[in-house]
Amino acid sequence: MAHAAGKQGPKIVSKSSAGGTGAAGAGGGPPIMPLASPLMGKKKKPFLGMPAPLGYVPGLGRGATGFTTRSDIGPARDANDPVDDRHAPPGKRTVGDQMKKNQDDDDEDLNDTNYDEFNGYAGSLFSSGPYEKDDEEADAIYAALDKRMDERRKERRELREKEEIEKYRMERPKIQQQFSDLKRKLSEVSEEEWLSIPEVGDARNKRQRNPRYEKLTPVPDSFFSKHLQTGENHTTVDPLQGLGGLNTPYPGSMTPGTGELDMRKIGQARNTLMDMRLSQVSDSVSGQTVVDPKGYLTDLNSMIPTHGGDISDIKKARLLLKSVRETNPHHPPAWIASARLEEVTGKLQVARNLIMKGTEMCPKSEDVWLEAARLQPGDTAKAVVAQAVRHLPGSVRIYIRAAELETDIRAKKRVLRKALENVSKSVRLWKTAVELEEPEDARIMLSRAVECCPTSVELWLALARLETYENARRVLNKARENIPTDRHIWITAAKLEEANSNTQMVDKIIDRAITSLRANGVEINREQWIQVCSCGFVVILTS
Incomplete structure (x- = not known):
């Protein structure tokens, strides 16, 4: 039955040939308009009782559409129900017989479109025949051959599949693998930190999420020139001037006169001064800049504010350092100064990113690595120092910094001993390592230290203090032989x-x-x- 959604009031219903309601335009010719109800008005409408125009669909004008229900198409048919064709041959007089015949026809499609010159028919020509013992034996032989061929290539195929899987996982790792290192750190998060995590999403409207920032534009010179010519020398309106002519703020002789300042000349002078500055920093022959990048860094102390200074000074310093980095990206002081500027202004993460970029551009700079280790937190700083040791295995300062980052005495001893294996001639490393040892172990270590650094007076004297009287005399005699010029x-x-x-x-x-x-x-x-x-x-x- 066709239904149409509408408001309360008189409805237009179409008649069907079966006597009930149906889909619009379904059977029995065009729908007939019913007679008007007495409630519709005393005056009879002229179109009532007339046949509907061609293509008319009731309710379509107000957006109502018809739909079909199960009662319109009838109930489902059982397989044993007879077909509509009364002259059907035996074996095809029920719905189930007709469906079975259609399925058999689909299984044995012997049409030319289903035939290929090389492979033949897509289906089996004998699928409808009986399946005998010979067929079963033939299928077993073919299955054994397929299994044998599959086993011959199994090892090679499995190896190839394993390599493809490993390559795919390297190119597209799972999200679980990408964040595995971060998930380990979740165990260190306290309950208060979990509760302080903000909710995802922003419930504010678009105007609040994307506020329009104020744009400040400098006032052109023509604005001041125009007001000076009209006798005004103020860039703002005095509140007293809005009170009317009876309360003029400058009565009589105190009225300001017309200014004689030419703003156009001021603009020309400004351009001339800029040209002079540009000519001083440019080469008169080739036009290349002759400014030394190191000269920028000498004035950084006066430009970088140590506390909440002027924003314009910070922007100037940031722009200056950016130009230095772009001019000479392999200059370590430029990266260090840029990171310290961002640190002073409170942008610690930006400072860390800059200094890590500096380690990539200047991997052989000891100062850059030490600055990166200073800005990074504990575990990250250890990783940075380990990376620095790979680039600079002979740097004493980096080894000292690595030992300072360790909190355990054993770990510090381990780091210093590893450093002494690479840099055995460093007096500073020996002194730092000896300070962590017990007196007996320190004496043994100093015996080795004076062999590696025989010209160090401090090591000889330290060893003499830890020895007995007789051994101390021998140590001092050896020290005089190696260093005869020290008093x-x-x-x-x-x-x-x-x-x-x-x-x-x-x-x-x-x-x-x-x-x-x-x-x-x-x-x-x-x-x-x-x-x-x-x-x-x-x-x-x-x-």
Whole structure:
């Protein structure tokens, strides 16, 4: 039955040949308009009772459309129901027989369109025949052949499939693999941090989400010139001028006069000054800039605000550093200064991104790597230092920074020992490593240190302090052989004898020291001897 949605009121209904309502225009000719109801009006409408025009669909004008229900097309038919054709041959007089015949015809499609010269028919010609034992044996033979051929290529196929899967996963990794390192850090997130995560989405309207920012445009010179010519020299309107003529703010002789300032000349002077500045920084022959990029960095201290300064100064400094980076991208101070500028202004993430870009452009710069390690947080800083060690395996400062990042004493010792394997000639590394050891281990390490750095007075003296009296004398004698021009070794030897109550050897050691130092061309003035005496050791000067 055809239904049409409409408002309350009189409806126009089409008649069907079956006596009921149906789809618009379905059977029995065009629909007939019914007679008007008495409620529709006293005056009879002229079109009532007339046949509907050709192509008329009731309710179409107000948007109503017809639809079909199950009662219109009748119930579903059973397989045992007879067909409509009363003259159908036996075996085809029920709906099930007709459907079975159509299915058989589809299975055995022997049409020319289903035939290929090479492969023959797409289907089997004997599919409708009986399936005998010979057919079963033939199918088993073909299946065995297929299985045998498949096993021959199985190993190669599996290897190829494995390589394709690995290649595909490398090119398109799963989201779970991409964020696996970040998911491990989720265990460190506290409950308060979870609760402080904002909700996804923005419920504000479009105008609030995309606010229109104010655009400030400089006032042209013609505006000031026009007002000066008309006797006005103010860029803003005085509130008192809006009170009317009776309250003029400048009565009588106090009325301002017409200015004689020519704004056009000011603009010309400004352009002339700009041309002079450009000519100073450009080459008169080829037009290339002759500004030294390092010269920009010398004025950074005066341009970068240390606290909340002027925004224009920050923008100028940022623009200046950007030009330096673009002019000479392999200049490490430019990247360091840019990162520190962003750090001062509070943009720590921007500073980190800039300094990491600097490590890519200047991988052999020790200062850039140290600055990157300073800006990064704990674990990330360790990764940065590890990457720096790969680029600069001989940098002492990077190894010291790596040891400072470690919180465990064992980890610090491990880092310093690894550093001493690569840089065994560094006195600073030896001193830092010895400070972390116990006295016995420090003595053993200093014995190795003086072998690697025989010209370091500090290492020799430190080893002598940890040795016994006899061993300390041997250590100081070796130190004098390696460094005959240093007075501190002689003074330490004299202090050693004095501490062990051997005062007779003190004067002899001092006399030998003066003789040896003069023989090696070392001059010790009075101030240096006074400095030695101020430390608590009395020296008898002999002429």
